[in-house]
Amino acid sequence: MKSFPLLGLLLIAAATTAITTTVAYAQTTTPAAQQxxxxxxxxxxxxxxxxxxxxxxxxxxxxPTTLVLNGEMLIVQTGGYxxxxxxxxxxxxxxxxxxxxxxxxxxGQGSQGNPHEFSVVMSK
Numbered sequence: 575m576k577s578f579p580l581l582g583l584l585l586i587a588a589a590t591t592a593i594t595t596t597v598a599y600a601q602t603t604t605p606a607a608q609q610x611x612x613x614x615x616x617x618x619x620x621x622x623x624x625x626x627x628x629x630x631x632x633x634x635x636x637x638p639t640t641l642v643l644n645g646e647m648l649i650v651q652t653g654g655y656x657x658x659x660x661x662x663x664x665x666x667x668x669x670x671x672x673x674x675x676x677x678x679x680x681x682g683q684g685s686q687g688n689p690h691e692f693s694v695v696m697s698k
Contacts (some may be wrong), residue, residue: 607636610667611633613664618660634693639697640695640696641668642695647689647692648690679693680692
């Protein structure tokens with residue numbers, strides 16, 4: 575078994591971290607999908623600081639037949655946190671366009687650094 579100096583291990587860890595955190599995927603949305611998201615975010619910005627409205631709902635993936643949405647379960651409101659109805663407002667908007675819900679996932683630990691988030695997979 576080879577042993578690595580501590581500095582070498584730190585450099586390997588830093589390089590690995592840099593590689594995994596710099597990978598990003600650009601997602602473009604159709605104008606109709608963007609309108610639904612914009613409407614939900616605008617409503618969210620009415621009750622939470624506008625800089626946080628993007629956390630209410632976002633499109634992770636969109637194709638002609640599949641849609642994946644993500645949003646935090648709780649949003650910041652004066653005096654604390656409250657349920658996020660704007661995520662479900664967007665889901666309802668996509669349902670009106672003919673999408674159906676295939677699955678709903680709740681992830682996260684419910685902490686400030688790792689909040690609960692909903693992910694919904696929808697299809698036409």
